[in-house]
Amino acid sequence: MTTTLYNKAVRDLIPSIIRSTGKECLVEQVSDGTFLAYLSEKLAEEVAEYREKPSLEELADIMEVVQAIVRLSGHTWEELEHERAEKARKRGHFKENLILLEVKE
Secondary structure (H helix, E strand, O other): OOOOOOOOOOOOOHHHHHHHOOOOOOOOOOOHHHHHHHHHHHHHHHHHHHHHOOOHHHHHHHHHHHHHHHHHOOOOHHHHHHHHHHHHHHHOOOOOOOOOOOOOO
């Protein structure tokens, strides 16, 4: 039997899905603080996957990780949305497809 090491955050149903295929897996439930560190790595992984294969599915994965980070950080999705809207009010959106080429001082 071949063993593959992952040591990464996974969704709640992944262990059951793996076991349903006849494979064995070892999981550990960790503290919120520890999981936040793993989620940071997971976010980078999901963004890299989106960059490699832009799709709605990959964006959904990014959102799921962000939702978990928000929750474990003691905030709500509404608070995040408020921050997003406030920043958009002060600095704008990304609707005009602008690329900053240079600034002269």
